[in-house]
Amino acid sequence: MSSDVASEAAQAPEPPAELNDRLGYLLKHAQQRLVELTADALGPYGITGRELGVLLVLDGLGPTSQQDVARRMGVDRTTMVALIDALEAKSVVVRRPYEEDRRRNVVEFTERGHELFVQARKASDEAERRFVSPLEGTAAELFRAQLRAIIRATSE
Amino acid sequence: MSSDVASEAAQAPEPPAELNDRLGYLLKHAQQRLVELTADALGPYGITGRELGVLLVLDGLGPTSQQDVARRMGVDRTTMVALIDALEAKSVVVRRPYEEDRRRNVVEFTERGHELFVQARKASDEAERRFVSPLEGTAAELFRAQLRAIIRATSE
DNA sequence: TATTGTTATACTCTATAACTATA
DNA sequence: TATAGTTATAGAGTATAACAATA
Numbered sequence: 001m002s003s004d005v006a007s008e009a010a011q012a013p014e015p016p017a018e019l020n021d022r023l024g025y026l027l028k029h030a031q032q033r034l035v036e037l038t039a040d041a042l043g044p045y046g047i048t049g050r051e052l053g054v055l056l057v058l059d060g061l062g063p064t065s066q067q068d069v070a071r072r073m074g075v076d077r078t079t080m081v082a083l084i085d086a087l088e089a090k091s092v093v094v095r096r097p098y099e100e101d102r103r104r105n106v107v108e109f110t111e112r113g114h115e116l117f118v119q120a121r122k123a124s125d126e127a128e129r130r131f132v133s134p135l136e137g138t139a140a141e142l143f144r145a146q147l148r149a150i151i152r153a154t155s156e
Numbered sequence: 157m158s159s160d161v162a163s164e165a166a167q168a169p170e171p172p173a174e175l176n177d178r179l180g181y182l183l184k185h186a187q188q189r190l191v192e193l194t195a196d197a198l199g200p201y202g203i204t205g206r207e208l209g210v211l212l213v214l215d216g217l218g219p220t221s222q223q224d225v226a227r228r229m230g231v232d233r234t235t236m237v238a239l240i241d242a243l244e245a246k247s248v249v250v251r252r253p254y255e256e257d258r259r260r261n262v263v264e265f266t267e268r269g270h271e272l273f274v275q276a277r278k279a280s281d282e283a284e285r286r287f288v289s290p291l292e293g294t295a296a297e298l299f300r301a302q303l304r305a306i307i308r309a310t311s312e
Numbered sequence: 313t314a315t316t317g318t319t320a321t322a323c324t325c326t327a328t329a330a331c332t333a334t335a
Numbered sequence: 336t337a338t339a340g341t342t343a344t345a346g347a348g349t350a351t352a353a354c355a356a357t358a
Binding site for chain 2: 325326327328333334335
Binding site: 015016017018019020021022023024025026027028029030031033034035037038049052053056057059060061072073074124128130131132133134135139143144146147148149150151152153154155 | 171
């Protein structure tokens, strides 16, 4: 029962028995692991997981306003400003003035940005596959379905 | 398929199709829901979910040093200072000087604090049960097991 | 009046660096 | 030298309030 090695750092010294059946602990740490895996996978593409989220929404909706993207992701519109700023600074997306309603920007991919997105999405998909690979067979899809059911049921 | 009411705020306007099969999105939002349920459940007891985590470790280990608790929870010892400060301000725990090694504090429950902990844990347990109630039958325990398997396998 | 984008600001969570006192 | 607790500080991530331009 004693650990043979003391692990690298204070990262994951041992699963603490007192917390190991608490959903609060498990969910938080599982999420943290996925954040790390995703960050590693996206590193070469110079974007973060949250930025990939923006790009996924943009890819799904086509060119749209910042607020559309923000609503879709469930973040505040003020948060979206910095997110788009960062993506624009990397020339992944551009803001265009929208002539039909001049309060809005239209946000859209650059040509190079869309290519980067396609590759980054593949890398992120692969990271997610690795994340659920400890689950056997169809359990990976079940796991997604369970998360969806929980989110839906707890969103009233 | 259209929503009859526009929900309260920009909380969960509609599950966005572009993100609804991404583990990154699902895991983050599921965790957020549990955080909210737990916060509601613990509200009457005046403690947060993270503070309950401290108390769970303290209950498991008995009176220990701050660093023991921090290591156990996987947080930095500097983070633990404020956590213990808050619990001590509420008279849930006390710091005692440890005579055998005077660099350390011993952190332990107050009598009233332990009673509060027992009740708060029950409330949190109930919130976790509600969280996984959308899953049928033994799926709730399976869900925990899946999270444990993922955390274990991605911790090398 | 309401909406889009923006800035300034603040709050939470968390870590790193450096200090004190002990060992 | 190393460890326990502490403080100061800083960096994510995110939200609220207020403003300008536009509808």
